Amino acid sequence: MDIVAENLAVCQICSPMDFRLTPEQESFRAEARSWLRANVPSAERGTGPLPSLDTPEGFEAHRAWERRMFEERWSVVSWPRSYGGRGAGLVEWLVFEEEYWDAGGPARVGQNGIFLLGPAMMAFGTEEQRNRFLPAMASGEEIWCQGWSEPGAGSDLASIRSVARPGDPEGTWVLNGLKTWCSRGAFADWLFGLFRTDPSAERHRGLTYFLVPLDAPGITVRPIAQLDGEPGFAEVFFDEVEVPASQVLGSVGRGWEVAMATAGSERGLSLRSPGRFLAAARRLVALYEQVALCDPARAERCADAVARAWIEAEAYRLATFATAARVLDGATVGPEASLSKLAWSGADLAVHEAAIGLLGSSAELLGSDGTPDGWLGGFLFALAGPIYAGTNEIQRNVVAERVLGLPRG
Ligand SMILES: Cc1cc2nc3c(=O)[nH]c(=O)nc-3n(C[C@H](O)[C@H](O)[C@H](O)COP(=O)(O)OP(=O)(O)OC[C@H]3O[C@@H](n4cnc5c(N)ncnc54)[C@H](O)[C@@H]3O)c2cc1C
Known part of the structure; x- marks a missing residue:
């Protein structure tokens, strides 16, 4: 753990930070806990x-659990009270997340809505849209999936081919096309997605961000089974689906801007808070201590990997608090969100790889009781981390070009 201490000392020299919480934040933590x-x-x-x-x-x-949290205003603590939140600050939200994962809270089935669409809607939505959609999102009454990827458009999202054309009456839209890899899409209620509204425009322009109920006429949802056989994804087919103008988020033709704000939340602050990885790193250290008692040689072989994984989780926490401090000072999270994405996906993989190393072949026996948080299940999911929310190769390109200012490759 000396490396952390060393790095902290360096950080304090170039930019001193006070990590102590205020008494109010401490009491918020106690209440949440x-x-x-x-x-x-x-x-x-x-x-x-x-x-x-x-x-x-x-x-x-999981939807019922979201409802239970919403009833006591714990589902979206940082949202305004009028949408079901507590109006808490960013630091309180990070504290809540630490407590949530430390208490063993389940995966958030509403995450696409509350962590991705919600912040974009607060920034780009009309007041009518915010009042209509945000409380139902916060309570789990309406669960959202993300409809961006298409069979020929993943990393290169701007090459999407799903289209929307003006409908009749004027102001309405008619959607056609296909979206794939929609997480939670098999059972979700609504989809937010990008569609091309102006095929003649430059490819990043002419895109529009639509909100679509999955029970609309013309929609077919086809679940996709994952490795474990469960339908974690869906393909969603659009065949002449009519959508009113009130379900366009942001301006027509400006969908890329809204999508990049959504992606900033996905990669940066909101989708994967440090609390999730800190809790996993703590479980890893407990596992190490257990293995050290019965198989000291194996524990010794894995000690470096365990320490490194713990450091990665802790470093991500410190980096996130630094980002939060900048945001509280009025900055916005831009392409640096790609650095966060590299950090959280790397930390998740490091923690789970270290655990699998400690468990050896017995790792394969765990999780067979169906618990989603078993080490093996967690490891398999961590393997997807460098792919979803934009692959890590693409994030490195973004960091090179837009954070470091290197020439395009
Ligand atoms: C668990 C999981 C959940 C997902 N959930 C959703 C969801 O809810 N909604 C949704 O719309 N999508 C979702 N996706 C899809 C995800 O966004 C895409 O898989 C991802 O963007 C990559 O696109 P692709 O699969 O088409 O791969 P491709 O874009 O075909 O990339 C293939 C490989 O080439 C590399 N590559 C491509 N272009 C470049 C380049 N310019 N420079 C360097 N390397 C490059 C990539 O990094 C990758 O390794 C999910 C994916 C996973 C794994």
Whole structure:
């Protein structure tokens, strides 16, 4: 752990930071901890763990948990009270996330809405849209999926071919095309997605961001089974789907701007908070201590990997607090979000790889009881981290060109 201390010392020389919380923030932490410890679904209380959220019953069980949190204003703590939040600040949100994952809180089935679309809607939505959609998003009444990728458009999102043309009556739109890899799409209620509204425009222009209910006539949802057989994704087909003008987010032809704001949340601050990886790193250290008792030689072989993984999680936490401090000073998170994405996906992989190393072949036995948070399940999901939210190769390109100012390759 000396490396952390050394780096901190360096950081303090170039930019001193005070990591202490205020008494109000400490009392917020205590309140969150006490509520979560009493309410998070758990085996001890006979309320958990919840079944996998990629099954119909698990999806509904997770939706009910979102509702329970919403009732006590814990589902979106940093949102304004009028949308169901507590109006808490960014630091309080980070603190809440630490407590949530430390208490063993389940995966957030509403994450596409509350962490990705919600912030974009607050920035680009009309007041009518915010009032209509945000409370239902916060309560889990309406769960969203993200419709960006297409069979020929993943990394190069601007090459999407799904289209929207003006409908009749004027102001309405008619959508056609296909979206794929929509996480939670098999059971979600709504989709937010990009469609080409002006085929003659330069490819980043002429795109528009639509909000579409998945039960609209002309939509077909085809679930895609993952490695474990569960439909974690869906393809969504659009065949002459009519959408009113009130379901365009931002301006017509300016969808790229809204999408990049959404991507900033996905890669940067909101989708993957440090609390999630800190909790996993703590579980890893506990696992190391357990293995050290029964197989000291194996523990010794894995010690470096465990220490490195813990450091990566802790470094991501410190970097996130530094970003939060900049945002509180009025900065916006731009292409640096790509650095966060590289950090969180790397930390997740490092923690799970170290755990698999500690467990050896017995890792394969874990998780067979269906618990989604078993090390093996977590490892398989961590492998996807460098792909979703934009692949890590693309993030490195962004960092090279837009953060470091290097010439385009
Ligand atoms: C778990 C998971 C959840 C997902 N959820 C969603 C979702 O909810 N909604 C959604 O719309 N999509 C979702 N996706 C899809 C995801 O956004 C895409 O997989 C991702 O953007 C990559 O696109 P692709 O798969 O088409 O790969 P491609 O773009 O074909 O890339 C293939 C490989 O080439 C590399 N590559 C491509 N271009 C470049 C370049 N210019 N420079 C260097 N390397 C390059 C990539 O890094 C990658 O390694 C999800 C994916 C996963 C794994």
